[in-house]
Amino acid sequence: MRSRDLLGLVAGALLAGVSSVDAADYGQRPEVGYGKPVADADLVLWNIDIHTPDGANLPAGEGTVPAGKLVYEQKCIACHGEKAAGGPVYGTLVGGIGSMTKSPRVLTPGSMYPYAPILFDYVRRAMPMDAPQSLTNDEVYAVAAYIYNLNGLVPDDFKMNATTMARIEMPNRDAFVRDNRPDTLAERCMSDCKPIGTVADASKPAAAPR
Template sequence: MRSVKPELILACVAGALVLAGCAAGGGGMAAKTASGIPLGMTGPHEVAALPDRPKFGRPISEADIAPWNIDIRTPDGLGLPPGRGSVAEGKTVYDTKCIACHGADAKGGAMFGTMVGGIGSFTTNARVLTPGSMYPYAPIIFDYVRRAMPMDRPQSLSANEVYAVTAYLLNLNGLVPAGAVMDAASLTAVKMPNRDGFLIDDRPDSAATRCMSNCN
């Protein structure tokens, strides 16, 4: 029905789909990726685009995309820029640009709750979610602060400032010493307590039945 380039389809779909369930009413399948991520029902779909494939994209170089290319692949730190920052420098950045919303020592402020503590709390019913307790990889702090903070002026901090405030938050959470300096290598090397805290989606996880009478 659709003319597609065979090598692309092979790369993207056929090699990776694992059929995991029964055929659905619409002819689709419940599927998982090769790495076990549930996809829900997949096609074929009732509405398809016309088979023609005009090309309107404009070639662009990675160099020209660089100003937007801000993501960090957090498990191995790919994308972390050059630069460095210390815990002490981070406190200065924090007290200038972060404290108004997050409070002194990152313990919570006018708009947001604490960013300190909570390590070990997930086995209790009083889970405290902070960068220290929750993030499996330390470069997540760098990625998030750089893309979204400070909220009134995101993407305005220099790489050194982001490294510094990241070092400060890690130190407040007891994960690096007061003299620590963070750069691409040292930040990636920080071992986070929730590193192994995640399970890939394993739903459906309920087995409800369709009782019609004398239920409960």
């Protein structure tokens, strides 16, 4: 059989197949459900961002300095050393207050953080290094109270919770400058948006730091 005749037979068969399908079937969504609505309760484990200036979204719970000392000695001391003065993995978590404008700077939660809730946010997400997110909220509050106590920022009888943590006045709170470069404004636009790549108006105030 010549190749031209063979091609003709194939084309005819294809056309016959197409004509046998009802045109109304095209573009119809299959009778299958995809996904399900997401409830707020489903997002609880992921919704852990904390607004560090005012402590918004800090969870319920409480911890004391003595309780934090126990948590630290059980789960932190191997890396951070006795009384958080530095260990085989990390340097000191204590001291350095007032050194941020000097050389060398001593970077600790007490000397560097502008807002106390930063410590809760970091510890809950990342510590201990071999078992991140394994600490309870009470344990995180407690170890934060212990570390801030070692830095002289809270008294021995301090009870750390969502309310008291946000009230701690950090020594380095006012030592930061606002980044007002145009590409940091990150303006949200929901309608009539400027084309992608348009530089934000640098004359507008930048968003408050988180």
